[in-house]
Amino acid sequence: MANVAFAVSSLSMGGIERVTTTIANGLAAQGHEVTLVNLSNRKEYFPVRTQYHLKPGWLSYNWWRVKRKLAYLSHGDTSMYTWGPWVSSQFNGGKYDFIILNPDFFIYYDIVKKLHPESKIYLWMHxxxxxxxxxxxxxxxxxxxxxxxxxxxxxxxxxxxARRWRRWNTCVHVIHNPLTMDDDGAHS
Structure with missing residues (x-):
């Protein structure tokens, strides 16, 4: 079985969050070792049923948010407080066969690759x-x-x-979003 990590910026209500938890939970239920890396410590809307769920501690996350807000209010610049350190801290450990990065992580690809050079890393375009x-x-x-x-x-x-992305990367896969409603129309 594969060891897979999915990266999301939060698990608030949204399409990316719903699809990511649905796929991650499904793979975990099939016996794959799945880690959900969450950059946020906010309330989660979707249930996580993976073997591992990494997210920053409440105090450190909110202190970082306060410093980021103050930097913006005083200087109009948040560049000192990017997601980079959180990406590093959340990926600093574990061993993964595959890492699936959602859009907020694309600009931190190089950080993730340096921490996990042995992993296959995919970008998930939603x-x-x-x-x-x-x-x-x-x-x-x-x-x-x-x-x-x-x-x-x-x-x-x-x-x-898929055709457009193939101009930059020849390994492109089309995977449609999973259905999250039962045959009778009830949400699963």
Whole structure:
């Protein structure tokens, strides 16, 4: 069985969070060793049933948030308080066959790869190609392109995006979101 880590910035209510917990919980139920790496210590909306669930401590996380807010209010700059240290602390340990990075982690690909050079790292695109290039990473397109090129693979939801990502990385997989409703329409 594989040892897999999924990285999310939080488990608040949202599509990325729902799909990630559904897939992670499903793999754990099948016997894979699954770690959910969560950068936030906020209240979780979706249940986590993986073997491991890593997240920062309440005090250290909230102290970091206060310092980040104060830096923004006093200087208009939060660059001293990026997610980088949290990514390092949460990935500083464990041994994974596969690491699946959700969008907030793409710019920290290099940190994760340095900590786990033996792992296969995939970027999970939950939106279409144009949205990432034109909106989400518009000002960081060079970092996105480098991460996509270095990743062991890209996971996307549909064929249009798959064709576009293949210009930067030939290992692209289309995996549709799982259904989370039973046949009778009840949420699972």
């Amino acid at each position: 939106n279409n190609y144009d949205t990432y290039v034109s909106r989400y990473f518009k000002t960081k397109i060079d970092i996105l392109e480098e991460s996509v090129k270095q990743a062991d693979g890209i996971i996307c939801l549909e064929s249009y995006s």
